[in-house]
Amino acid sequence: MHRFLLTGVLLLFSMASSAQFILKGKVTDAETGDPIAFANVLIQGTSVGVTTDFEGEYLIRTQTQGDSLTVSYLGYTTQSKKIQKLNEQTINFQLWPEAFELGTFVFEAGENPAFEIIRRASDRRKDFDKRSLEAYQTKNYTKIEVDIDNLSEDFRQRKSVRTVTAVLDSIRELTNDEGEKILPVFFSETVSQFFYRNNPELRKEIIEKTKVTGVGITDGSTTSQITGSVFQEYNFYKNWLRILEKDFISPIADGWKTYYDYDLMDSVLVGQDSCYKLQVYPRREQDLAFTGTIWIKKADYSLKQVDLTIPKAANLNFVERIKIQQELEHTSAGPLIPSKTRVLLKIGQITDDTAGLLAKFYTATDSVLVNQPKPTSFFNQAVELKPDFSSYSSDFWKSIRPDPLSDEELAVLQMVDTLKRIPIIRFYSEGLKFFATGYLPIKKIDLGPWTEFGNYNNVEGLRMGMGLRSNFKFSNKWLLEGYAAYGLVDQRWKYKLAATYILDRIRWTTLQVRSSRELDQVGLEMENLEGNSVFLAASRFGTLRRPFVSTNQRLVFQREFFKGFLFTAGINHFQFDPLFDFYYQAKGSNELKSQFKTTEIRGGIRYGRDELIIINDNTRASFGPNRWPIVALNFAKGIQSLGGDIRYTKLNFYLYQRLTMGILGVGRYELDAGKIWGEVPYPVLKNHLGNETFFYTTAAFNTMNFNEFASDKFVSLRYRQSFEGFLLNSLPLIKKLKWRMVGNANVLFGSVRNENIQNVPSIDPFGNPLKTFGRLDPSKPYVELGYGIENIFKFFRVDFFHRMTYLDQPEAKPFHVKVSAQIIL
Template identity: 75%
Template sequence: MLRALLFAVFLLFSSPLWAQFTIQGRVTDAETGDPIAFANVILKGTTTGITTDFEGNYLIQSRTLSDSLQVSYLGYITQSKPLLNQPDQTINFQLRPTSFELEAFVFEAGENPAFEIIRRASERRKDFDKRSLNAYETKNYTKIEIDIDNLSEDFRQRKSVQKVTSVLDSIQELTNDEGEKILPVFFSETVSKFYYRNNPELRKEVIEKSKVSGVGITDGSTTSQITGSVFQEYNFYKNWLSILNKDFISPIADGWKTFYDYDLLDSVLVGQDTCYKLTVYPRREQDLAFSGTIWIKKDDYSLKQVDLTIPKTANLNFVDRIKIQQELEPSSAGPLIPSKTRVLIKIAQVTDDTAGLLAKFYTATDSVVVNDPKATSFFNQAVELKPDFGDSDANFWVENRPDPLSSEELAVLQMVDTLKRIPIIRFYSEGLKFFATGYKMIGKVDIGPWPGFFNYNDVESVRLGMGVRTNYKFSKKWELKGYLAYGFGDETWKYSGSVTRILDRNRWTTIQAYSNKEIDQVGLEIANLQSNSVFLAASRFGTLRSPYLSTNHGINIQREFFKGFLVKAGMNSGQFDPLYNFYYLEKDTREYKSSFETAEIRLGIRYGRDEIIIINDNERASLGSLKWPIFEVNYTKGMQWLGGDMEYSKLSFYVYQRINMGLLGVGRYELDAGKIFGEVPYPILKNHLGNETVFYTTAAFNTMNFTEFTSDQYFSIRYRHAFEGFLLNSIPLIKRLKWRAVGNANVLWGSVENYNVENVPAVDPEGNPLNTFGRLDFGKPYLELGYGIENIFKFFRVDFFHRMTYLDNPGAKPFQVKISAQFIL
């Protein structure tokens, strides 16, 4: 009897009526191969379904089947696939993006119900912002992949590319379901510890292990510093998020109602939390704002997860799509820490016969510790590499990856390693690096810089030069540099050489000895224009203005005592030999003198409270500050007892800051003030930088002539503003062109003491008139105002400048047009 009963029960539960069907799979983006998190997967014609997890995986268990499985998600074309009548089956989906457009929502009475949810979420931002913690630290795993995509047939048929595509075609995993190919060029994995401290606000990342593979990558140490999580941090509890150096407004920012509309879609269960599911989209299609979906917890109005994109219509160049997905978890103290973040940036083709670019970033966070702040001295270096950061075996990555690498990612690694060995790829990658840095690496030395290989001007006629410097392969403690050039017109050799010893890389400490002999121009000295290569090159070709042969020998030392606080000191012996008709009256004898020697001691301080610095091979490189200004104070003392011809002192003060103004765009200001004490020839004074070229530059006063004004005490404010899409986005025809308005305001106060005026004779010893310098009246500032348009054809900028004062000066032009080319997003 019992046996018969058990048999009957077995038959009952094994019949189709009670059968358990399991359907699983993964939903990915057909263009990028990235997983699509939070997509809706449903048995078509039923209410049985689920959403995909952060990795795009789903698992449905049902007692019944329909004829097909349907996947849908906002911004993608809905797709269905047939089901088989079998208990277990795996079905993967590749969804294609579509234009994200929402119809207008009309509410007949009352407020949009989504507004109250967003209002409460915005009001509680400080409760959940991780920056409100005294401190926190996390262990992070970061993965970055960069691919070339949109490989057009014209691009594939290029002779230089065919060797690459033949290898690409042999790797099936790099082909999506539609047969489109991607060409991987970079892949990295990084395990790091991230530390944050409040009051003062400090950040640091310690790279514990890093594995970098990329075309053109020679030294992993520099790359590893920017592949960690510190540069992939996205906090939606901030009003503005910086992405690709552009500022995007958060959907729960203080001014949310100015930028966004919302729609309350549903109330859903996410894990153990009941959440409001809302769609967000910009009020103005060209604003730098997000579209997509956010989930807000019902019980406390905190963010649970986000899936947001930046629409194509946003006022950005070259960017086809930016997508951010993030899951957040509460810390033990309450504020939220992102547990997983995925960012995709798709760069469009510049022209139809070129390729696009695809960058993927993934960060997983665990081992969170809160409110245990490190000492401020711990944060001295923003990014620190552990001594053995590059030494790791396969077992380490297996143990530290949150998820195993997919078959596609393994194929990416294989392809990158293959590409590095193809000669044509090496040729192009090294060529691009040579153009960008100016140097070509050959073993332990670099040859360059290429702009110094050839010059032509009225003093030297044809000039040929060549330089060499050692690189990190030679030594990470010593750097040697040398440059030699010959002018066929003046038949004179020019040279420069330096030896630098790096004493401490943590508290950046170096000592350098140098010697050089070069042609400079009064007010256009090379040392002041190194960061403005186009303007420098334009000013050094053709006719040189007030040229002189400058010879210098000296020693410099610098040390960073704590984060952002760098102290510099040095001694310099220099000689000024004019190559134009120049004389001054010697202070005591009032005799005519042409050349002079200087002997100087120099001291300087630089402070950037939140400036991000990385070590680029054997040099420091600044990635700018986050929100605080950067200060510099410099003092120079010229002394006769060290061999100089005169006694003097120079004191200068400089401040720079970038200011995010939200809807109004981004402003940048520079304050520059100084005072020179003592009677000196005017080349030692402050010769304010003018601009007689047709090119716009931020380093100069763009309506001032070269050497038009000189001062021994001065104060200037230079302000420039990029309105981004503000103003022009409201004009129907202009907004389609994506032009952006810019503005400039430059003011200069200055004067010269009488004794420095009187030491410049009106004529030379033969009675020929001499050029004298122009002076400013401190009560009447020099003022120029500018406005213009950037992003013309995505590359060009035109500025219109009006000179408002000193219009009676010889050669003064009240109105000038300046042009420039720039690569901006």
């Protein structure tokens, strides 16, 4: 009997000792609710532990239950929770971010052992950079969520905000563990195909399916073009990653040792791959560099995973945190393509009584196909929507998602759908769009631009106006637009009427007819300021210099023959009616005239090799070039027929490029050159734009007076440098202010032929003296140099300019101080 009892006890003990305990859960960021991938989860007092996967989830199977579970990760506070006496249990963690202190890490004498690993990874960058492939294509699922967070009590107590929160009381509130509420305002899901081709480097995304819901979002087709993966590309095999128009240095870039320090933390198994786990730290916390963790495969020194953050101390405005997580997989040809990418962008409160912004981006990639390039013509349109891109049910989205939406994301969808129907929310969102775009959508037409509604100057007095344009709901073939304005003092009507017919949206082809009558200024014509409505409105305010009434009739044809190559041709009839004392001597005559007409036959080409352009309803919107310059060549022939009085020829060349210059920041240059053949009045010449105001502008020579110089042959080079945090990031007191140095160098060569000088009389027919125009010495350039500080109190900029030449000109000043305000990150 005792033997059987002893055997039973031993059997029960054996069963108990072999019992398996299951611990599972999810680790998330307490501020944002985002998963924390690659966090360490450990049963305290044991060596049993795992790391969380890309979704922040963990699963531990163990025979040792333990008393508590601890989660830790660099940049977050460590947290522990009790383990209950259950065989299977779920324990979730919400970790709070904490400030990262570089000074807490100490490296021993001699070379850091991590350096050799980084050196080899950097040396093999070309082997694993996906840009080394001849071509690749992927199928992508992209998810974007935008929330308002940091809802301060003062903000919540505003009357308009209380109205919103009252309506949302019936919906599950989204909070973190500390009860900090977030207010979702946008959610989108997109399925697309992404195509890349090397030599020439071309990209294209076809949006196959998309679902967009958001406060103030009224046009899914336009919004859907920027919710795909083409705008979520983060390639750490580049030296520099452009994020929010800022350039951040990669931890494995060529100059890694200048920017980073490293700590070899461990040797770990990630999936089936043995990897080095390294912590990376910026040498100067204000630099545009990352901090976090990277995993490098031992076998070939390729990146396996990255979890990197741009810390709050970096020289950025308003941005509290940017976090990028990636898992990378080898293609059949060797180079790596991210299989999953998660990006978090946290914008802080501008003032204490406002709210912050939280944006989350997630992209999953599969169906990778390499080295099967599409023809160049395939890439004509950078982002293309399939005709039925939005006609998919909720069941379809459930079936196509790589992972189901979490309970929090489902609550987000419900909240956004409710928010956008609240009248006060619609009022504010439409008002914000009206201010930003200049137009207010009203069914099939848009009211605006608001810059035409009112102005005041010495010629017109109070100017009042109104404008309308058709939108995509009216037609996807026709764009009709126009405005009318009236000055109470000059009692003249001004107007613009235009009709554009879109012949082809793939190879962008349009035909436009336009008629306008407007108040212009010599050297500051409205035609040159189109697309900059705020500056155009400002140029009409106050005292107008050499004003005239311009009347135009124009016919313009445009076609994009291949990716980035836009051809323009047309004819323009122009009438000049001066409102100041102006006369010129007509060619072959002693007669003095004050009015003239021109008829121009025009042609032009523009090429942006890697410029990203999307179709925004019935217009095109550029997101700028990446690496290559934008080149433009324009030709105009003035003819003495079809109402023209003058015969001449114009040729103009323009070149613009943005230069990433590493530690020196970002440079931008504009080369502008032109020549005019024929005898013409000086308003037809190139009247170089000066700036007598107290405000800095990139459009003008900031030490030149208005109408000081004109040329019929010229070349100018305008260069400006943003040094970001160069040098100032290293100064102990200044670096906390986050000031940034800027520089300018502008050079102009120009000349005027004798016949264009002689046709300008010094006195009018009544014997009164006339204003003429200044000419440049062909052998002596106009030079101005500038330097300054931007980001003063996050908004202001002060520039100091020195006029280096032509100091003997009337009213020339050798030194100028210019100020400006700007919102930059």
